[in-house]
Amino acid sequence: MKPQKSLRARAMDILSRQEVSRLGLKRKLAPHAESEEELENVLNEFAERNWQSDLRYAETYIRSKSRKHGLLRLKQALAQQGIDEETSYKLLPDRSSEKQTAMDVLRKKFKQPAADLKEKQKQARFLAYRGFDADTVQTALKRAWDDGWEEDC
Secondary structure (H helix, E strand, O other), X not given: OOOOOOHHHHHHXXXXXXXXXXXXXXXXXXXXXXXXXXXXXXXXXXXXXXXXXXXXHHHXXXXXXXXXXXXXXXXXXXXXXXXXXXXXHHHOOOHHHHHHHHHHHHHHHOOOOOOOHHHHHHHHHHHHHOXXXXXXXXXXXXXXXXXXXXXXX
């Protein structure tokens, strides 16, 4: 029978594969911890040594998802991982780049402007699901296929 891995070794294995928030790491390690104190000690040690960083996790997450998702969805996902609003706010894209992203996403999914109201609603729902707010959705629907749309943002 294989010897049990220490909590510290498990944490190292997890973090060697991907960036994880403190809350995410805690969730993954909790079933293997003998006590809350042991778990907190490992989490604190990894944070102090900067092996685990919520800031680094948030940067990585936003970099990987901001080309596909709006601010609302990014904020929600980060909040679910225990990233505070202040940290999220500093790292999230600005409004003009979010509008640009919405137009890019819309043009990629739908190759042409909506032909009728039903199609326009479908496109709006798609963008809303991706986490874009109503103002950004309306801007994207109006300007995505305009000539010279880059300057309008």
